[in-house]
Amino acid sequence: MKAVIFDGPRKVSIQDRPVPRVNDDRDIIIKVQATALCGSELHVYRGHQPSDTGFIMGHEFTGIVVEAGARVKTLKVGDKVVSPFTTCCGECFYCQNEATSRCVHSKLFGSAVLDGGQAEYTRIPMADSTAIQAPKSISDKALVLMADIFPTGYFGVKSAVELRPKVDISQSTFVVIGCGPVGICAIISALHLNPKQVFAVDNVDGRLQTAKKLGAVPLNFDDGVDKMKEQVRNATGGRGADFVIEVVGLSPALKTAFDLVRPFGAMSSIGVHNAEIPWSGADGYAKNVRFQMGRCPVRSIFPEALALLEKKQKDVEFMFDNIMPLSEAVGGYDMFDQMKVHKIVFVP
The missing domain is CATH 3.90.180.10 (Medium-chain alcohol dehydrogenases, catalytic domain)
Structure with a gap:
């Protein structure tokens, strides 16, 4: 064969x-x-x-x-x-x-x-x-x-939400980092929950346009983390995202997830990682972030x-x-x- x-x-x-x-x-x-x-x-x-x-x-x-x-x-x-x-x-x-x-x-x-x-x-x-x-x-x-890819995208969203079960989803902000196929499935899963908004992060224009057509707000990774943080915080009263799903599997993406999530927010990483976690224990302690990662x-x-x-x-x-x-x-x-x-x- x-x-x-x-x-x-x-x-x-x-x-x-x-x-x-x-x-x-x-x-x-x-x-x-x-x-x-x-x-x-x-x-x-x-x-x-x-x-x-x-x-x-x-x-x-x-x-x-x-x-x-x-x-x-x-x-x-x-x-x-x-x-x-x-x-x-x-x-x-x-x-x-x-x-x-x-x-x-x-x-x-x-x-x-x-x-x-x-x-x-x-x-x-x-x-x-x-x-x-x-x-x-x-x-x-x-x-x-x-x-x-569809169960994995769904799992990323499900896992994040289960970390903060008492949050009002209708008033929540999601960020999905990575708009490849798994990321698109995560965006679809997040939008289905009818949150206040879903941001989609990538640096490939075609992928960002697909995310936008589905109903997400596109953020270009190449614009830098400071601009992305500003846009997310402007939409959330200065707090940051309630839920962040990271799909890429590379340290810069995971660090961006940490930067965009609010204190006591939830992060779910479903990307395949091979490097060290890109923040310190002190960083995590100072933010009270709730975090899960791994295979669906x-x-x-x-x-x-x-x-x-x-x-x-x-x-x-x-x-x-x-x-x-x-x-x-x-x-x-x-x-x-x-x-x-x-x-x-x-x-x-």
């Missing part, structure tokens, strides 16, 4: 690989229908996140079950499925407590420990507790967003994220403007790396 292989920083290739087989009787094999490029993959692609080479890329994918292990109970050959970007056992402490992204047996698709879905076929371990039968309520195109437990929050996407499918249609054959993946990575497009979906 054809597959997209990571060969090193800014190097991927299309190679022939064996069709995967059931290795464990809880596995399923799927014929991939759609597989998308995610912004978090750029951390590896750009060399920001050190990684071994030689594995199949891709952690956003959908497909049809073509083989199922003997112990698989909830899925059968012919079922259409979507898989969260990490596997989970469904039985450990974390899986039982709505924290599937921290399953003790979890593996990340499209990494050195588990081949991903940018291929004609892929293997899904622990299928009963990992893969999800495709709901009929959303389109085949929108389904691939439920592997990662897609399997745990799938139903509630899906319920929102059902209502917002038209808002994400623009993400399917660039559907291309898997054979063109090398060029697709280059386009995505240069931020020429919002999203790329490959079809094997």
Whole structure:
């Protein structure tokens, strides 16, 4: 089969690989229908996140079950499925407590420990507790967003709000830092709560315009943090934002989040970070900021994220403007790396 292989920083290739087989009787094999490029993959692609080479890329994918292990109970050959970007056992402490992204047996698709879905076929371990039968309520195109980016954007907003449960959302100000696909999903999720306002931060004009069309107030990162702080404080009586969601995964973005949030405000970071936290303990103490960060437990929050996407499918249609054959993946990575497009979906 054809597959997209990571060969090193800014190097991927299309190679022939064996069709995967059931290795464990809880596995399923799927014929991939759609597989998308995610912004978090750029951390590896750009060399920001050190990684071994030689594995199949891709952690956003959908497909049809073509083989199922003997112990698989909830899925059968012919079922259409979507898989969260990490596997989970469904039985450990974390899986039982709505924290599937921290399953003790979890593996990340499209990494050195588990081949991903940018291929004609892929293997899904622990299928009963990992893969999800495709709901009929959303389109085949929108389904691939439920592997990662829509639940992750939703999780960023949900996590921030849960840190300050007594705040009046209708009078609150949100800031979303990063207007790539995950950031747009976070903006959609925040706007759905009907807050007073949502600011969107980026330095790519096309992304800022998309955020504006959805109803957010654009702030250009290149204007500098002082100007952004002034705009946010002018809109909040001098306080700063009640909720800030950081999606980028780079220290300058996280520091900007800290600068824009008000004292006793809430920050949620869902970007993939590899550096130190860019503020001191003294800074945090002086601001009484409430802060959470980390990977989205897609399997745990799938139903509630899906319920929102059902209502917002038209808002994400623009993400399917660039559907291309898997054979063109090398060029697709280059386009995505240069931020020429919002999203790329490959079809094997």
